[in-house]
Amino acid sequence: MSFRLDGKVAIVTGGGRGIGKAIARKFAECGANVVIASRKQENLEAAAKECEGLAGKVAPVRCHVGRADELKKLVEETERLFGPVDVLVNNSATNLGQGPSLEVTDEALLKTLEINVLAAHRLIRLVVPGMMARAQGGSVINIASIAGLRPQPGGLVYSSTKAALLMMTRVWAIEFGPHKIRVNAICPGLIQTDFSEYFWKDEEHMARLKVTQPLPHLGQPDEIAGMALYLACEESSFVTGTAMVVDGGATTR
Numbered sequence: 001m002s003f004r005l006d007g008k009v010a011i012v013t014g015g016g017r018g019i020g021k022a023i024a025r026k027f028a029e030c031g032a033n034v035v036i037a038s039r040k041q042e043n044l045e046a047a048a049k050e051c052e053g054l055a056g057k058v059a060p061v062r063c064h065v066g067r068a069d070e071l072k073k074l075v076e077e078t079e080r081l082f083g084p085v086d087v088l089v090n091n092s093a094t095n096l097g098q099g100p101s102l103e104v105t106d107e108a109l110l111k112t113l114e115i116n117v118l119a120a121h122r123l124i125r126l127v128v129p130g131m132m133a134r135a136q137g138g139s140v141i142n143i144a145s146i147a148g149l150r151p152q153p154g155g156l157v158y159s160s161t162k163a164a165l166l167m168m169t170r171v172w173a174i175e176f177g178p179h180k181i182r183v184n185a186i187c188p189g190l191i192q193t194d195f196s197e198y199f200w201k202d203e204e205h206m207a208r209l210k211v212t213q214p215l216p217h218l219g220q221p222d223e224i225a226g227m228a229l230y231l232a233c234e235e236s237s238f239v240t241g242t243a244m245v246v247d248g249g250a251t252t253r
Ligand SMILES: NC(=O)c1ccc[n+]([C@@H]2O[C@H](COP(=O)([O-])OP(=O)(O)OC[C@H]3O[C@@H](n4cnc5c(N)ncnc54)[C@H](OP(=O)(O)O)[C@@H]3O)[C@@H](O)[C@H]2O)c1
Pocket: 013, 014, 015, 016, 017, 018, 019, 020, 037, 038, 039, 040, 041, 043, 063, 064, 065, 066, 090, 091, 092, 093, 094, 115, 143, 144, 145, 146, 187, 188, 189, 190, 191, 192, 193, 194, 195, 196
């Protein structure tokens, strides 16, 4: 059967809502046991409950991805619940410094780097050595953004953290490829989640999008989950180091 993840174990950070939740559900539909991790236990528990009865299990683990000790516990708890990790999705993100670059504080930049970049680095260091030792391959999926591909005024902090994640994805892909561990990024365009409501609640922004975006609808989390499934499973066995753009064609112009 195609596009299956039976017997695989996945971690999806930020899996309690939005894109992460859609990815976790898709993975569980396809047979993976998935740990979803973020700060808000109630979101995690509700998301896990919605997935009851699917082919794979979904378990909530509370974790602030900016804290090294909590990331370590997340991996340990995942191994205790389901076994070693085959698929890691670095999806949690924040955007603390939107606005003119001259007004960006050190704190906003450092904090956003910690969540959007350092957490992925730390999780990879916790998970990939085990993947290498088991010699069964693995897949890491980093949720970046089209904002990491092209600059926007006011987007210094967010865009530069996502651009960093894209370059790190390529370096990791080179280093881990010989171990059959694939590392890819997804660059979503505008997707309807809490994170992006500033844009999709803005009528002018949406009017512009409807004219300039070749597929003129507002993207939905499920439309990212399909790409994540592809990158997680064997069907993408020759794909690494890429940035898969899923944006309704927004970056064609
Ligand atoms: N929506 C878009 O238009 C869009 C476009 C391009 C890229 N993206 C990317 O897609 C990914 C998912 O975003 P989304 O749109 O689904 O937004 P969302 O619904 O707001 O989800 C963000 C997730 O990140 C988690 N998170 C934030 N800070 C965290 C922390 N310190 N520790 C652990 N988890 C944390 C949140 O959970 P808690 O609050 O429970 O911690 C939440 O689950 C992000 O990487 C974002 O940059 C989104």
